Structure formats: C-alpha cells, structure tokens
Amino acid sequence: MAALVILVGFAVAEGQPASPINVLLITVDTFRADRLSGYGHDRLTSPSLDALAADGALFEQAFSSSSWTTPGLMSVLTGQSAPSHGVDVRGKSLRPGSPTFATELAKAGYVTPDILYLSSIPNFQNIGLTETYEERDKHLPNGDEVLFKALEAYQDSTFFLYYHYRNLHLPYNPSPPYDTLYTEPGFDLDGFVRKRVDVVRENVTIPVGTVTFAGSDSAWIYGLYDGQIKQMDETFFKPLVAHLKTLDLYERTMIIVTADHGEELLEHGFIGHPSTSFKGAAYDELIRQPMMMTCPPLIQPIRLSQQVQNVDILPTALELLGLPIPETVEGRSLVPLLKGGRLPDRPVFTETTQGGYQSTPAMMRVRVRAHREPPWKLIHTLGPGIDRYELYHLEQDPGELRDVSAAHPEVLSRMRQTLHAWAVSTAREVESPIPDGAAVHTGPIRVAYPADGDTLRYVDAEMTVDLRWTGTDNAAYAVDYDVGEGNYSLDGRIPVIGLVSSHGPFTEEMWNMLTLYNPYAFRIVAEESGAASDWVRFTISPTSADVRPNLSVRMATVGAHVLSEARILVSGLWMLLGVAVEAAGGHLPSDVMGWGLVVVLLGAAVFPPVFRRLGTPRASAWGLVVLYSGLIYSTLSLVPELWGLAFRLTLGRIDLAATLLGIGAAVWVAIRIVKRRLGWQRLAAVAVLGCVYAYLILWLSQSPAERFHLAEYGLLSFLTYRAARLDLDRTRSVVVGLVTASLIGAGDECIQWALPNRVFEWKDIWLNVGSSALGMVLVLLLVEETDRA
Numbered sequence: 001m002a003a004l005v006i007l008v009g010f011a012v013a014e015g016q017p018a019s020p021i022n023v024l025l026i027t028v029d030t031f032r033a034d035r036l037s038g039y040g041h042d043r044l045t046s047p048s049l050d051a052l053a054a055d056g057a058l059f060e061q062a063f064s065s066s067s068w069t070t071p072g073l074m075s076v077l078t079g080q081s082a083p084s085h086g087v088d089v090r091g092k093s094l095r096p097g098s099p100t101f102a103t104e105l106a107k108a109g110y111v112t113p114d115i116l117y118l119s120s121i122p123n124f125q126n127i128g129l130t131e132t133y134e135e136r137d138k139h140l141p142n143g144d145e146v147l148f149k150a151l152e153a154y155q156d157s158t159f160f161l162y163y164h165y166r167n168l169h170l171p172y173n174p175s176p177p178y179d180t181l182y183t184e185p186g187f188d189l190d191g192f193v194r195k196r197v198d199v200v201r202e203n204v205t206i207p208v209g210t211v212t213f214a215g216s217d218s219a220w221i222y223g224l225y226d227g228q229i230k231q232m233d234e235t236f237f238k239p240l241v242a243h244l245k246t247l248d249l250y251e252r253t254m255i256i257v258t259a260d261h262g263e264e265l266l267e268h269g270f271i272g273h274p275s276t277s278f279k280g281a282a283y284d285e286l287i288r289q290p291m292m293m294t295c296p297p298l299i300q301p302i303r304l305s306q307q308v309q310n311v312d313i314l315p316t317a318l319e320l321l322g323l324p325i326p327e328t329v330e331g332r333s334l335v336p337l338l339k340g341g342r343l344p345d346r347p348v349f350t351e352t353t354q355g356g357y358q359s360t361p362a363m364m365r366v367r368v369r370a371h372r373e374p375p376w377k378l379i380h381t382l383g384p385g386i387d388r389y390e391l392y393h394l395e396q397d398p399g400e401l402r403d404v405s406a407a408h409p410e411v412l413s414r415m416r417q418t419l420h421a422w423a424v425s426t427a428r429e430v431e432s433p434i435p436d437g438a439a440v441h442t443g444p445i446r447v448a449y450p451a452d453g454d455t456l457r458y459v460d461a462e463m464t465v466d467l468r469w470t471g472t473d474n475a476a477y478a479v480d481y482d483v484g485e486g487n488y489s490l491d492g493r494i495p496v497i498g499l500v501s502s503h504g505p506f507t508e509e510m511w512n513m514l515t516l517y518n519p520y521a522f523r524i525v526a527e528e529s530g531a532a533s534d535w536v537r538f539t540i541s542p543t544s545a546d547v548r549p550n551l552s553v554r555m556a557t558v559g560a561h562v563l564s565e566a567r568i569l570v571s572g573l574w575m576l577l578g579v580a581v582e583a584a585g586g587h588l589p590s591d592v593m594g595w596g597l598v599v600v601l602l603g604a605a606v607f608p609p610v611f612r613r614l615g616t617p618r619a620s621a622w623g624l625v626v627l628y629s630g631l632i633y634s635t636l637s638l639v640p641e642l643w644g645l646a647f648r649l650t651l652g653r654i655d656l657a658a659t660l661l662g663i664g665a666a667v668w669v670a671i672r673i674v675k676r677r678l679g680w681q682r683l684a685a686v687a688v689l690g691c692v693y694a695y696l697i698l699w700l701s702q703s704p705a706e707r708f709h710l711a712e713y714g715l716l717s718f719l720t721y722r723a724a725r726l727d728l729d730r731t732r733s734v735v736v737g738l739v740t741a742s743l744i745g746a747g748d749e750c751i752q753w754a755l756p757n758r759v760f761e762w763k764d765i766w767l768n769v770g771s772s773a774l775g776m777v778l779v780l781l782l783v784e785e786t787d788r789a
Helices: 002-012 047-054 069-078 101-107 136-142 145-153 191-202 217-246 310-320 409-426 508-517 551-560 562-585 589-614 616-634 639-649 653-676 680-702 704-724 730-752 762-782
Strands: 022-028 057-059 160-165 253-259 292-294 302-304 348-353 367-373 376-383 386-393 447-449 454-456 465-469 476-485 488-497 500-503 520-526 536-540
Touching (some): 047 253, 348 409, 476 508, 488 500, 730 762
Parallel strands (some): 454 536
Antiparallel strands (some): 057 292, 253 292, 447 465, 476 488
C-alpha cells in the first residue's frame, strides 16, 4: 500500500515521474566550496563532481548551521538549527522519534539501511536509520565499498542511503600522485617547513598555538587539501556516478551532495575547525559549504546565487518528492528557486562550541554564534570571561579581517538584537537523563567487559568496542569516561538504557584513530540511585605500528617553530608601525609642526621650574609616572581598534606578546636572583609568585588582551615605588606604589563606562589591583632594603 501511495503521489504531482525516486544523501567532511572548480577555483580539482552538479542545481552561497561535524550533519538530517536539535556537544543525541530524513522517507515506504560509520557514536543515535543488509559489517571497514555494495543490494527497492565521506579531514595527506599534484617540487626541503608539513600530514588534531605557520605555508596547505579533493573526485565521485548508471539508478535517484562544515586554511592564522584546532570561530571559510542536488526527472540544470542554508535541504527534498514537511523543520523548501523563481532573502544563523567534539567541560560553556545578512555579518563569542562581538562588511571585507563594530553601532545593535532573539527562540529545554518508563536499578554494578587492563585488538573485538555490565535491564545508566592524554584527551558522560554500550564496527582507519586516545578509562553510574562501578582501564591496539607521532618529532616540531613565531609577530608589528606612519602621513605637515611647536613651548614653560623645585631625579621619576599613566588613559578609546588591527596583521600572534613580556620579566628576575644570591626562602616565594602569574596567564587565555594588565599595572606600581623611594622608606614607598597604581587602574575601568566601544567590568578592576599588588610583592622579594632608585 505504501508503495502504491508513492507511485500515485509522483504520478499526479506536476513535473514528477510515474516511478519512485530514490534518495542518496552524501555529506563530505571539512568540505570547502571555493576549492572546487565548479565553484570558480582556477584548478580543475573536481570535474566529476562538477559534471554531476551540472545535471541539477548548484547553490553558490550555501552555509552550515555550525563549524563542526555533529551539529552541522544533524541540521541536514532534521532541518533544524544546532540549538534546536540540541546535538551541539559530545555525548548528546536526538530525542527518540525526532523527524529526520530517514523517518519521513520510511513513512512513505522507503528502506533506510544504516551504512553510516558514524552511527556507532552516541551523537548519531535516533537518526532513524534501520538495520541494514547482512554483509554490511563486512564491507564497512573497507571505506566506500559499503556504499557501492548497498546500491547493489537495494537497487530493486525504493531506498534512502546516507553516506558520510571523511577523507578531506585532517591529516591532509593525499595518496600519490595527488600529494604532488598541486605542490611545488621540493617545497618541504627546508627543515623548518618539513616539520610543519609532517605535523599537517600526521595529526588528526592540531590545537591552536602548538604550531606557528608562516604566510607562505598557505601554498602547500592549499596544495595538499586540493590534492585530497582531486583524489576524492577521481576515486569516489567518478566511480560512484558510473556505478549508478550501470545499475540504472542515475535517472531515478535524487543525489544530494553537501558538507558538515568548511575548513580554515590559514585565512585567520591557523588550520582546521573547532574539533581539530580547539578554536571556536564562525568565519565564512568554516561555515560556507558546497550544496548540490541532482535528479534529472525533477530538477532542471540551474545555478543559484541566493543565500541558503543546510536546514533547507530536507524540506526541499520532501516537497520535490511530494511528501509532507514536518512542523519541526525550521528550514524552507527551495523548490521555487529550482523552478527559476525567487524567495525572500533570509539571514543565516550559526552556532558552535569552542572545541567541537574535543571540547572540555569549560569549552562546552562557550558559544560562538553568527548572524549573516549580507552585506553584514555579526559574530558573537559568549562564555565565562568572554562576551565579544565582531561586525564585518562582507562586500568591502570578504575575508572578515576588519572588525567595524565601533564604526557602525546602529548595525551592531540591530543585528545583536536579532541574534539574541534567535538564540532564545531556538534554545532546547533541559531534559531529564531518566526517560519515562525506565526501570529502577537495584543491586551492585560490575563491569563484565572489558576487564581492567585489557587490550582490545581489531579482529578479536570484531571491529567494535562493547562495554557490558551487570545491573537491571532497561534501567537508565551513564558511562563516565576519561580517555587519552595531552591533545588527545576527552572526558564526559554517555547516557545508556540497558546493560550494553556498543560502539562500532569501525573501519581500520577509524580503529587506528581510536588508538590516539589511549588509555581508556570508564565506569558505569546508575542515573537514579548514583550507584557506580569501579573504574576500568583498557587500551586499543593498532592494526599496525603505533600511529601516534613519536615524541622526538613532536618536540622537534615545537622547537623548530619558535623562530618562525617570533618572525611573524615582529613582521606584523612592523606592518602595524607602517600603518601608524601612514595614518600620521594623512595629516598636513603644517598641522604636525604646529602641534609640535605647542608641545615644545609648553615643555619649555613647565619643565624648568618643575625641575628646579623638585630636582632632576624627582622630576624625572614622577614625570615618568605621569607620562605612563597619561599613555594608558589617552589610548583607552583606541585600544579595541588597535588590538584588532594588531591581531590581524600578526595573524593572531599578538596574543603571544604578553607571554614574551612575561619571559622578559622572568629573565630579569633570574638575573636579580643570581646577583643577590637570595636565600631559599625568597627563592621559594619567587617560585610561588611565578606559579600565580602562570595561573593568571592561563585564566586569561579567553581574553589575551587582558594579559597585558599583568605587566601594565605591575610596571606602573614599580615606577611609582621607584619615585616615592627617593623620599620615603621602603614600606611607605610600597604602599604608595600599590595605592597609586590601584587607583589609576580603577579609574581606567570607570572611564570605560562612558566609552561606546569599551565595557566596564568589576573583574578588570580587581585584575588591575591584583597586578599592582603582584608588582609590589616582586619588589619586596627582589629589591634589597637599602636599595634606592
């Protein structure tokens, strides 16, 4: 009966065929639209995919709902934004029964087999895919083979197949001959470059700050990434289209190709996306993605330039198939565009966490949201200790390098209100971890498998990681996990109903990636009673040699980039100086000379009597305090713009300037310690103070500009102490230094109350006071009682 309904529906719909249409949905991981020849790239990277798109609709301006995989794919499958479907961090999943591509097509009689390797991850539970053909697990470890075999198995059915292609993701390591197709011969002969190339070719994650890329690295990074696209085009899309035609499926299958998100390739100083770089962002290189739909009986060839989003894919496909669109869908059908019409312009909204799938609990509390409404785009980063807005004019600044929020407060206000309204309207209610009807756990919980200390091997474990325990069937449990070390570490909780948590089967490539997260530790917790098992630890054995880059390579990589880091920072600061000189050059020479003469005359009138009355040492010391304080106050309104400009010109390395100042201070401290031959008590106190500074630097990692407060007001307290010491004893000079610097710091923040582009925060007042106090503590530890400036 369901099949009859489908046949009738297609027959009566205008322009629709009299036979059922299959649906093949393909998403590609970390897929940049602008690197495809069909989207205007000057390299012929994707001729097979371009030909596929030429048979249908290509959307030139398509955007994801997020900057990382899970929320982006869930938006494709549900037609909902990231906060609405709620699968926005590791461990969450759709509500059971949520309408998806698979559930809606299954209602119409489609078979919806599960050939998705991601379905073993808790994030992808409840997406509606059903049990699949018998030999699925046999083909799944062999990559694309599972899709080709599924097409053969279901060629006589009306099917929905969903396949996720992963091989554009880090590491960027195309196979020969694609690895040299778009890179210059000998590009990696230089030792420093070679180290960076090895990092990019070997690592699944590259946290921001662990590698410093030079601007010239973009050539070989683009080359490797483009090589991967060419490899995908020739080894996946070309044989896929041929296979569809051989099976007589091409003309009766709707083929949808899109992505989960884009990928940064040094446009903003680094590479990857939140899950690989731990750098939450929403720039266009991360959220713009390819999107194409081909179905010769239903879609005529067309290129569309109107802005659309991945939430529009599901309602468009359902309308083309003559099926109802669920009320939960937030996207809209693009069928009017496919027929040559136009729809009202609609803004794009996106949301991402700071570290994507790799987010720590602290990162999960940070959200980066964007409101894209050409020609404007607003980005809002919100979390503990951070509340930052960035506004870009996309026509004048398509690279999103110049924040113009201070110059357009009315646009900022309007878009901010719209973005906040969207965030509130799409927020998902907090759900109980115990579903209705769950049994109540009784008795002890003991882990049955794996045993503590076990090593799981690919073949022996049947390509899966199964966790089993004793307890009450159908009760609500949670798997607490703590896995990996360093950059490859995760912790969190996975809700489970029943006594098994199964993960897999995995491809051999995915299994070897799991070994990066050794060792694994977990325990089972009963959600209602809180009863818990003991922690169990195990490791996963690679199918070949250890896949983790060895320690010597990683250490050499870090060491090799120190000079490069400094070079980029200095180069950016030099360009900043050039900008300042150019800005000064915009003033008439007569004006500059006039103001210079005023300054000279004022100095000639004021300085001599001051120096005579106070004496040269006092006038110089206190004059330095006054000048330094004046510099702080006079630049308050300019700091945001200057910091943003410095951040862009140094490719983000200005964040390291405070660290370099800290290193300089540490060198000075070390010299004082050697010269003074301090006792162990003072050495211990200096070490404790160093730990305090280190903690504050880490605490301020979300607001790097505020790290300068540590040096700024510590130096001011020292300068004031130095001036006061000319007339007062040591104790009173310390008090004068601390109080003066603290008051000036408090005044600094109070002035920001009245500035339109600055924000008053009590936290910053205490930071300024604390920085002044730390400066005085350092003086007490390192300056002898008899010392005078």
